[in-house]
Amino acid sequence: MKKLTFLFVLFLATLAIDTIAQQNLFGGQDIESAIVNQDNTVTFRFIAPNAKEVSVAGDFVSKVEDNPIGGMVGTGLAPMTKDQDGTWTLTTEPLASELYSYLFLVDGVATTDPNNPFVFRDFATFTNVFVVGNGQADLYKVNDIPHGSISHDWYESKGMGKDRRVNIYTPPGYKKSKEKYPVLYLLHGYGGDEDEWVNFGRTAQIIDNLIAQGKAKPMMVVMPNGHIDMEASPGESSIGFVKPKHSTDYPASDGTFEGNFDEIIDFVENNYRAVPDKAHRAIAGLSMGGFHAIHISAIHKNTFDYVGVFSSGHNVILNDGKGVFANFDASLTKQKENGLQLYWVGIGVDDFLYKQNKEFRALLDKTEMEYTYVETGGGHIWKNWRIYLGDFAPLLFKN
Amino acid sequence: MKKLTFLFVLFLATLAIDTIAQQNLFGGQDIESAIVNQDNTVTFRFIAPNAKEVSVAGDFVSKVEDNPIGGMVGTGLAPMTKDQDGTWTLTTEPLASELYSYLFLVDGVATTDPNNPFVFRDFATFTNVFVVGNGQADLYKVNDIPHGSISHDWYESKGMGKDRRVNIYTPPGYKKSKEKYPVLYLLHGYGGDEDEWVNFGRTAQIIDNLIAQGKAKPMMVVMPNGHIDMEASPGESSIGFVKPKHSTDYPASDGTFEGNFDEIIDFVENNYRAVPDKAHRAIAGLSMGGFHAIHISAIHKNTFDYVGVFSSGHNVILNDGKGVFANFDASLTKQKENGLQLYWVGIGVDDFLYKQNKEFRALLDKTEMEYTYVETGGGHIWKNWRIYLGDFAPLLFKN
Numbered sequence A, B: 001m002k003k004l005t006f007l008f009v010l011f012l013a014t015l016a017i018d019t020i021a022q023q024n025l026f027g028g029q030d031i032e033s034a035i036v037n038q039d040n041t042v043t044f045r046f047i048a049p050n051a052k053e054v055s056v057a058g059d060f061v062s063k064v065e066d067n068p069i070g071g072m073v074g075t076g077l078a079p080m081t082k083d084q085d086g087t088w089t090l091t092t093e094p095l096a097s098e099l100y101s102y103l104f105l106v107d108g109v110a111t112t113d114p115n116n117p118f119v120f121r122d123f124a125t126f127t128n129v130f131v132v133g134n135g136q137a138d139l140y141k142v143n144d145i146p147h148g149s150i151s152h153d154w155y156e157s158k159g160m161g162k163d164r165r166v167n168i169y170t171p172p173g174y175k176k177s178k179e180k181y182p183v184l185y186l187l188h189g190y191g192g193d194e195d196e197w198v199n200f201g202r203t204a205q206i207i208d209n210l211i212a213q214g215k216a217k218p219m220m221v222v223m224p225n226g227h228i229d230m231e232a233s234p235g236e237s238s239i240g241f242v243k244p245k246h247s248t249d250y251p252a253s254d255g256t257f258e259g260n261f262d263e264i265i266d267f268v269e270n271n272y273r274a275v276p277d278k279a280h281r282a283i284a285g286l287s288m289g290g291f292h293a294i295h296i297s298a299i300h301k302n303t304f305d306y307v308g309v310f311s312s313g314h315n316v317i318l319n320d321g322k323g324v325f326a327n328f329d330a331s332l333t334k335q336k337e338n339g340l341q342l343y344w345v346g347i348g349v350d351d352f353l354y355k356q357n358k359e360f361r362a363l364l365d366k367t368e369m370e371y372t373y374v375e376t377g378g379g380h381i382w383k384n385w386r387i388y389l390g391d392f393a394p395l396l397f398k399n
Helices: A006-023 A136-140 A203-212 A261-271 A288-299 A328-337 A354-366 A382-395 B006-023 B136-140 B203-212 B261-271 B288-299 B328-337 B354-366 B382-395
Strands: A042-047 A054-058 A076-079 A087-091 A098-106 A109-111 A119-122 A125-132 A149-157 A162-170 A183-187 A220-224 A281-286 A306-310 A342-348 A372-376 B042-047 B054-058 B076-079 B087-091 B098-106 B109-111 B119-122 B125-132 B149-157 B162-170 B183-187 B220-224 B281-286 B306-310 B342-348 B372-376
Touching: A042 A098, A098 A136, A098 A382, A125 A136, A136 A203, A136 A382, A149 A203, A149 A261, A162 A203, A162 A261, A183 A261, A183 A288, A203 A220, A203 A382, A220 A261, A281 A288, A281 A382, A288 A306, A288 A328, A306 A382, A328 A354, A342 A354, A342 A382, A372 A382, B042 B098, B098 B136, B098 B382, B125 B136, B136 B203, B136 B382, B149 B203, B149 B261, B162 B203, B162 B261, B183 B261, B183 B288, B203 B220, B203 B382, B220 B261, B281 B288, B281 B382, B288 B306, B288 B328, B306 B382, B328 B354, B342 B354, B342 B382, B372 B382
Parallel strands: A183 A220, A183 A281, A281 A306, A306 A342, A342 A372, B183 B220, B183 B281, B281 B306, B306 B342, B342 B372
Antiparallel strands: A042 A087, A054 A076, A054 A098, A098 A109, A098 A125, A119 A125, A149 A162, A149 B149, A162 A220, B042 B087, B054 B076, B054 B098, B098 B109, B098 B125, B119 B125, B149 B162, B162 B220
C-alpha cells in the first residue's frame, strides 16, 4: 500500500492545469477577475485584444439603463479600459457590502466573465456574481450556525393538468422535531423559475441566519414555479434539454396559477408539518411574483395573514380582468375585512415598475387597506429583493 | 383591469431579445448548436472567424485522448470545419441514445458552447450537455411517473470538525408513507462534489424511472461530499464565493472521510426512515468514490451488504497504507467472511484506471471475494457511470 500511483499524480496535475485553462476563454492566461480589494473596490479583468468596446453591466452601477442587458434588468454600464496587451480592466469605487451581479458587454454582446467561476442561472440566463463582505452580505453567507434544508419536490396540479416542481426550505431541526411550522410562500419573477429564490435569492442562507440571530421565527419557505406553461426549471421537466424561451405573446398569467394556488397549500400541509391556518401563512413575491402574491391573496381571501409585494403592482401582467381577476377592488376590500396582520409593499425609486407600484398603492388607499410601504434606492434588481426578504421575514408569524 | 401595461410588453420583448443575444458570445447571430438531427447525427456550430483550429471535445468521440480536456477526462477530439463566414461546424456520425458531454477546444483553450444553455457544473468546471433520445437516455428523462425528492441537508461531522452538506434522494411517496427504506450511499469522483451525482449522474431521474418500471426497489440515495477539505460544493460553504482549486499536493484521502463514514449513516438513520441494518445498506462510487466505497466498506466491515466500484481500484488515491487503510487485505478477507450479497465492479476498456482496476480484481481473487465484473466500452466518462448506476441499482435489496 506504500506504492504511489504515479499515473494518478500525473492525472491530478493535468486536471488542475486544464481546469484553470478552461476559465481562460479569450486568452490562455491565468487571470483573476472580480477581485474584491482591501478597500472594497472591485477589479474586473477581461482579455479581448480585438474588441472595440467592453463594459461591465452590473447592478452596482448607479446610472441604470432603460433596457435590460443580457437578461439583467435594472443594471447600469461601466466602461472598461484596454491596456497595450489587450486586457480590459475596470476598478470600481468602494462598494457597500452586498452580493452583486454582472456581465461583460463586448461590442454590444453580453457574455459571462470567463475568469469568475461563480455563475447563477436564472431561467436561460447566466450571470456572474461576487460578494463584498462585512455588512449586509453577511446575511447571505453560510455561517457556522444550524442549517435548514432545501428539498426539490413535485406536486400534482389537477387544475393545471401537470405535475409541477416546488422547492421547499425547512428550518434547522425540522426533521427531528414534532413541531408544526408556519409557511412563507415565496414567488419568483418573470425572468426566473422555482430555483430563482434558492440561487439569487439566497433564501436558505437568509432564513438560516435570521433564525440563528433570533430575528425570525423558524418557518418553512415554499418556492413553486409560477410559469403556467412550465412543469419545472429548464432540464428538470419532461420536455428535456430544450432551450426555454420567453416570447412577447407569452400568456404570463391566465389565472390558472393564481386560481389553483390552494393545490400547493394542500400539498404542503399534507406532506409537511405546516400549521394549517391563516395566522401561519404568508405569501410574497418579486415582480411577476409580486403580482401573483397580490392576486392569490385576494382570490384566496381568507388564507394569508401576511402579504409581501416586492417591486410590483396589481396590473403589471397581461390579464383581461376576467375569471379569477374579476372584481379585484371588491376582492381586496373583502380581503381587508377578513383581517390580516401585514400588507408589505417595497420598491426601488429607479424601478421601471415604480409608476405601476404607485397606482397599486393608490388602489390600496382607496380600499382603505393598511399597508407598510418601504421605498429603497436602486432599480428592478436582486439586491433589493434579498434586502426586502431580510426585512419582511422578521415581521412574520408574530402572533 | 382591461388596460394593458405597454411598458411591460416592451420589457418582455426586450428581455426576449437580450436573452438570445447573451447566448451569442462570439458573434451576435442567433444560431443553434448541438442540434440533434432526425437520423441521430448531431450538428455543432460555433462562430469564431479569427480562430485557427476548433474541435469538439466530447465523450462521444471514439478515440480517447490521454489527457483531460477542460477538466473532462476520457474524452476525444473531433475537428470542426470553418466556412467562409467564420462559422465552424461539425456533424457527427449517428449517435446511440445517451446524455453526452462536450466542450469546444478553440486554439488550445477549452470553452463552453455559447449557443447551448444546458451546462452542468462539476467542481469548478462547466460542461455542455445534450441528449439523443429514444433509448438508453430515456432512463435519464423526467417521465410522467411519480417523482422522488432531492434534499440538500447538512450533517455535523465531529470526526472531520465541520458541518458538511449531503444530498439525499427520497423515493416517491416517502413523505406520506410510514415505511422504512433501504439506502444506497453514492459517492462522487475527484473532479466532483456532492452535487455531481445529482447533475451529471441524473440520479433522481434514474431511480424514479427504475422504480416506476418495477426494476428497482424504492430506496433512498445519499450523496455526501467526499473532499476532506470541503464543507460543501462551491458557493455553498462558509468560505463563500471563493474559486475552488485542485492542487497536485491535495491530500485526496487521509482516511478521515472513510473512517468517519458512520457519522453519515447515523445522520441518515436518525433523521430519515431508513432501515438500520446491513441488508438494507449499499455503497457505491465512481473513480475516487469507488476507492472510497472499497475502503469504507472494508473499514466498516459489517455495515454494507452491497458494494459497487465504478471505474476505480483500491490504490488510486494517495494514501500511505496507515491508519484506517492499514491491513487492507485482511480487512477485505474479514469483510468477505462477514458475508455480503453483492460486490460489483465495472470499468470501461479505455479507462486510464483500467490497470489499477485489474490489480484490484487480482486482489479480490486472492482474497476469494466473489464479485460481479462488468467491462464496457469507453473511458473514464459519465456515460459509463450512469449506465453502471442503472445496472447496479436493480440488483440491490433483493432480500
